[in-house]
């Protein structure tokens with residue numbers, strides 16, 4: 143190996159939830175660890191996420207009176223994933239979800255809001271929201287833990303490629319130190335040696351236009367994304383060049399709760415996801431009618447909106463807006479969420495046939511009273527009420543690329559597998575760069591759970607990699 147200046151036991155690439163969880167576990171297992179991050183700040187997409195974590199069988203569920211089990215969570219994940227999820231991986235996430243959630247609270251000190259939410263495709267309330275409704279709350283605690291453990295996070299260090307022993311074992315990485323995405327000439331190349339293993343935790347490729355659109359040609363530049371620009375497939379491609387098995391790369395998730403009236407993730411999704419989908423309705427402005435179970439999984443709702451061919455309107459009344467207590471001021475100021483005194487005014491603003499809209503609301507209200515949505519099968523929540531308390535709040539909905547279900551194949555030990563389904567010695571992976579766990583559609587809040595579960599597995603196993611590979 144050329145120019146070996148620095149040697150570590152475990153090199154973790156990527157500083158999101160998965161990479162930092164791996165680094166903590168590897169260090170606690172006794173390894174000398176470094177985290178490499180190409181950007182000038184830690185956290186990746188994790189830091190801008192909503193901080194929603196799904197876990198089954200928690201104390202918080204018990205406190206709020208919700209019954210759940212890992213088996214039910216597993217079945218929900220498989221149903222949303224259209225059954226193509228890799229069952230052992232999905233089961234591992236569900237079975238370890240509570241342990242990962244507890245680890246974040248007890249070991250890292252993460253604070254969560256005292257609420258349990260029911261997101262689309264889950265069959266019960268099982269989603270917890272980190273304080274401040276941001277993943278940055280979790281990242282901050284992970285970084286603090288790594289500081290306490292003496293693990294260095296090296297920023298502006300870009301993984302160029304993997305280095306292998308003559309026998310094929312991944313024994314290091316070639317990096318660009320001082321990387322600056324605006325200047326291809328910036329920085330110097332360096333080789334870092336990994337005595338035990340490399341953990342790949344470089345996230346998804348939602349912002350990689352050429353790569354995502356060759357996997358799914360519908361996802362052209364016309365389709366916006368919630369991801370940061372650094373979410374590219376470059377590191378994933380390096381792993382594929384090394385011989386990693388590609389899994390489910392064309393399964394790319396669109397978030398149904400985004401607005402065409404703002405860029406990126408924006409301020410609207412909190413209204414759509416926590417209020418409209420739970421308690422309100424979505425109507426097609428062309429017909430004034432509902433057309434989908436608003437609490438369906440993301441694929442079901444996004445596909446239905448796309449099939450309408452134009453943005454659709456999410457509607458809720460004052461009751462859940464008040465009861466849920468989210469701050470909608472930014473979304474309202476931007477005009478992403480709008481407010482109307484009555485349904486007529488609302489219909490006129492969007493060019494929706496007013497009589498049809500009124501009829502649709504009446505039918506829905508009847509479903510709420512009966513506790514059963516016979517039209518679309520939306521679960522009517524125990525605290526749902528008819529849409530009858532103006533003002534009415536609205537948001538235009540149009541899906542954006544949000545999450546990439548595909549990536550490198552891993553086994554239950556987070557070892558990256560090759561095309562013959564054998565582990566590539568010395569290489570582990572976790573988080574959005576991996577494929578298989580979520581199948582055709584990831585359920586909301588299951589990404590953070592997955593990053594924590596498999597990040598921890600990858601870190602622990604990377605620290606004892608030589609024994610595991612033997």
Ligand SMILES: Cc1cc2nc3c(=O)[nH]c(=O)nc-3n(C[C@H](O)[C@H](O)[C@H](O)COP(=O)(O)OP(=O)(O)OC[C@H]3O[C@@H](n4cnc5c(N)ncnc54)[C@H](O)[C@@H]3O)c2cc1C
Pocket residue numbers: 155156157158159160161178179180181184185186187188189190191192193194195196277299300301302343344345346368369370372373376377407544545572573574575586587588589590591593
């Ligand atoms: C706006 C938004 C909101 C979301 N909200 C939720 C939510 O509430 N709940 C939920 O479960 N999921 C949510 N998700 C999805 C979830 O946040 C991500 O799937 C998850 O954070 C991915 O974590 P990760 O560790 O795999 O990757 P990331 O957090 O993306 O981290 C990967 C890191 O690797 C770095 N990197 C990439 N390539 C290289 C390289 N070559 N060299 C060095 N470093 C490299 C990147 O710069 C990045 O910092 C959300 C996503 C978005 C975009």
